[in-house]
Amino acid sequence: MTFWAVYSSTVRYDWNQPGFAIVPDLATRWETSSDGRSWTFNLNPNARFHNGEPVTSADVVASLKRHGRPGGEASIAPLVRNNITGYETPDDNTVIVNLNAIRPDLIHQMANNNTSIMPSSIIDQLGGTEGDEIEDTAMLIGSGPFMFDRFEPGVVFGMRRNSNFYQEGLPYMDGIDVLIFGDVSTMNAAFMAGELDMFSPIRNDATLVEEARRGRPDARYEQATGAYMRFAILNPQEELFQDFRVRKAIYLGWDRWGQIKTNEGGEGQPMLTVPPLLGGLTEDEVDPDTGLVPYRRDKTEAYAEARALLEEAGAMGKTVRLFHHPAGTHRDTAIFYAQGLREIGLNVEVDTPPDGAAFQLRESPCEFMIEIHRAAPDFADPNAWLVFFERGSPQNRCNAEMPKVWDLFDQQAGMIDPQERKPIISEMTELLANDPDEGLWIYNLHQAGYWFSINPKFHWPTPRLLRPGGWRFVDAWLEQ
Numbered sequence: 001m002t003f004w005a006v007y008s009s010t011v012r013y014d015w016n017q018p019g020f021a022i023v024p025d026l027a028t029r030w031e032t033s034s035d036g037r038s039w040t041f042n043l044n045p046n047a048r049f050h051n052g053e054p055v056t057s058a059d060v061v062a063s064l065k066r067h068g069r070p071g072g073e074a075s076i077a078p079l080v081r082n083n084i085t086g087y088e089t090p091d092d093n094t095v096i097v098n099l100n101a102i103r104p105d106l107i108h109q110m111a112n113n114n115t116s117i118m119p120s121s122i123i124d125q126l127g128g129t130e131g132d133e134i135e136d137t138a139m140l141i142g143s144g145p146f147m148f149d150r151f152e153p154g155v156v157f158g159m160r161r162n163s164n165f166y167q168e169g170l171p172y173m174d175g176i177d178v179l180i181f182g183d184v185s186t187m188n189a190a191f192m193a194g195e196l197d198m199f200s201p202i203r204n205d206a207t208l209v210e211e212a213r214r215g216r217p218d219a220r221y222e223q224a225t226g227a228y229m230r231f232a233i234l235n236p237q238e239e240l241f242q243d244f245r246v247r248k249a250i251y252l253g254w255d256r257w258g259q260i261k262t263n264e265g266g267e268g269q270p271m272l273t274v275p276p277l278l279g280g281l282t283e284d285e286v287d288p289d290t291g292l293v294p295y296r297r298d299k300t301e302a303y304a305e306a307r308a309l310l311e312e313a314g315a316m317g318k319t320v321r322l323f324h325h326p327a328g329t330h331r332d333t334a335i336f337y338a339q340g341l342r343e344i345g346l347n348v349e350v351d352t353p354p355d356g357a358a359f360q361l362r363e364s365p366c367e368f369m370i371e372i373h374r375a376a377p378d379f380a381d382p383n384a385w386l387v388f389f390e391r392g393s394p395q396n397r398c399n400a401e402m403p404k405v406w407d408l409f410d411q412q413a414g415m416i417d418p419q420e421r422k423p424i425i426s427e428m429t430e431l432l433a434n435d436p437d438e439g440l441w442i443y444n445l446h447q448a449g450y451w452f453s454i455n456p457k458f459h460w461p462t463p464r465l466l467r468p469g470g471w472r473f474v475d476a477w478l479e480q
Contacts, residue, residue: 003113003114005471009025009116011025012111024044027042036103038099039107041095043057047166049143053119057092059119060095061087061120062129064115066129067115068080075109075387077392083103101410108381118141144472145474149175154180158176165474173473185208187199188208191453192212197457209265219456221454223452229377229444231375232370232371233370234247234442236398244436244439244440245310247440249305252302252303252309254340256270259445271447273389273444299343317347320348322337322350323351324350324352325353326359334352337372389408391406402438408424411424412424459476
């Protein structure tokens, strides 16, 4: 939330328009070449960073290079490394991005909230495009509608209005305080006590929503559907997982529908690659004979098959450890999914780091056995959901080798027509589900959404499609 309010991107989504419309942000207009291998962006000459420096083409180039650095976590990182061949800056307000392949999703990647634009002067202070992460809050300088004001660890991240924002008359509010809570129940209680103007329980938690409704019946309660996905990553260095039968058994042991019912308020959709909205397989399209994407509400058959596979592989009673972020929603998911794996005959330990920092120290170097986590794709293109399966993706934390999957990703990445892409995505899905070498190392489990509880005097056009990327609050206002 704070990231989106402080930083701007070259373009952005208007999530309240149909079709995930891309609209100007720092760029006032853009176009692609006739061969689709070059994109030109014309920047707003009035855009300024919070430190007063103008936003220039050099800042955009430096930011994109930084996003593509080794170890970079931005979704655009693989595209920068694999497909961008160079940049041209004919003047301060024009950027040309050259590619070695047709990538129509580039514009979606540029609209992604984590493809933010930073001052090149700050990037230089960090050691260049491959330099350090920001640790000094004085360097939190973007060009977004709000400016960094203060940070008290574990208490609040405060922002104030950017009076020089390039969209005249915006933002409306004088500032935003993002309060930090140790658990969702305490946050819910603060909302009911009138201490918050908006909160999201981060999942479809029917109990929390009903509790909030009873406490504040005057408030608005709205839902953004399909906003995030849960995924699983198996460490290929683990000897137990070298046997595909074990990986397949674990895959069959995830009780997706049970998780959706228990921890997502009954709202969600199992998947392996992309949601049906973006061309993924629906439940009706699953082939029960091949076992492709077994989205079975009744887990009896799936568990029986999983036990048979473990018996055959001599893996009954083996120990697996589920690593997860220590926040409550992640812990609840890991605990629930652990029950299914115990049902099929595995000994399961839930591996909970003491805090978020400890989690991050172990996540990227793949110091875990199985990771269960959540991602929230920021752009409305299948590649957002397929990010695990792109060559060089930072989300492939354990560096599983999937050359056939990567080739299929490349085939569909340059296509625009969803119907043309769907057979390739289906082939990728089947490969991931059934290939003994490349299958079931990393995959999506299900998608779900968010609930928002909103003070009736807080006027905010809540985005309802795919991703709450409207959390810039640029056009939100509060009745006095």
